[in-house]
Amino acid sequence: MSSVFKVFLRGRLHDGQQIAVKRFSKDAWPDEEQFREKAIAVGRLRHRRLVNLIGYCCHENERLLVAEFMPNNSLARHLFNVKTKIMERSRCLKVACYIAEALEYCIKEHALYYDLNPHKVLFDEASNPCLSCFGLVKNLEDARCFHTNIAYTPPGCVYGMTSAKSMIYSFGILLRDLLRGKQISNEQAMDAILGTSIPIVMDSRLWAKCSAEVATALLELAYHCLQYKPIDRPSIKDVIATLAQIQSNAAGLGQHKTTPMHVGNSEAS
Structure with a gap:
């Protein structure tokens, strides 16, 4: 096992509140002060679409982050688990809209979100999607961030060039997963990082x-979120405006049918 590990735990505070705990090894965060500063900064963030970070521990070898517990699992569990019921398209649209709102807040607060993926989208007691705060606490080394999931790593981030437009790219991959009902493979992810095409096929069970x-x-x-060059990707405000228009147009869903669609020229150029 690598000395740089992380473990997710579930617990309960004295007042009965359920919590989720992310535990790192000391090797993952050797700089105690850096960990403390990052945790405090993220702990100040508050948004209805963002899971709150409510505490941390940084003592000797311990590096712990404590967040609100989301009881209704992750998007990955709902979207990719063959044993679960197929997500409704209205819920998929809701996920896209809510997560875009969370990202807009993060960008406004100059807080970069790392490793945006379906495992970071959690559902609260009312089954509303929220963005995990754990993705905001990322160790940096020589101004480079290290993504743990290559399938959601934007081009450029491999070399440490992370920006708000990197978050837009990861959102594009998330949206692709919602449309397809399947995760992007590591092979496809590497193709995208190198600037080749990412096919987008709509799941007929969801979008027929x-x-x-x-x-x-x-x-x-x-497609626009997945452009290879950051400058060609839309802003988060454009993403939210587009999703709002799509939701408005979706009011008449069910009146017309479409067959699965494929974007053959979906190239990150």
Whole structure:
């Protein structure tokens, strides 16, 4: 086992509040002061679409982050587990809109989100999607961030060039997962990092009754977020505005049917 490990635990505070705990090895965060400063900064962030970080521990070999517990599992569990019921398309749209709102807040607060992926999208007691605060606490070394999931690593981040537009790219991959109902493979992820195409195929079980207008808009949004050059990707405000329009147009879903669609020229150019 690597000396740089992390463990996720579940607990309860004295007042009965359930908590989620992320435990790192000391090797993962050798700089105690850096860990403390990062945890305090993230702990100040508060947004209805963001899971709150409510505490931390930095003592001797311990490096712990304590957050609110989300009882209804992760998007990955709902989207990719063959034993669970297929997510409704309205819920998929809700996930996209809520996570975009969370990212907008992070960008506004100059807080970069690392490793955005379906495991970082959690559902609260009311089954509303929230963005895990753990993705905001990332160790930096020589101004470079290290992503733990290559499938969601934006081009450029391999070399440490992380920015708000990197978050837009990861959101594009997340949107692609919502449309396809499957995770991007590591092979496809490496192709994307090298600037080659990422095919986007809509899951017919989810989107068969989706109007052509809505389906096309979703595919185009994912495509634009996945542009290879950061400057070619939309801003988070553009993403939110587009999703709001898509939700408005989706009011008449079910009146028209479309077949699974494929964006053949979905190249990160």
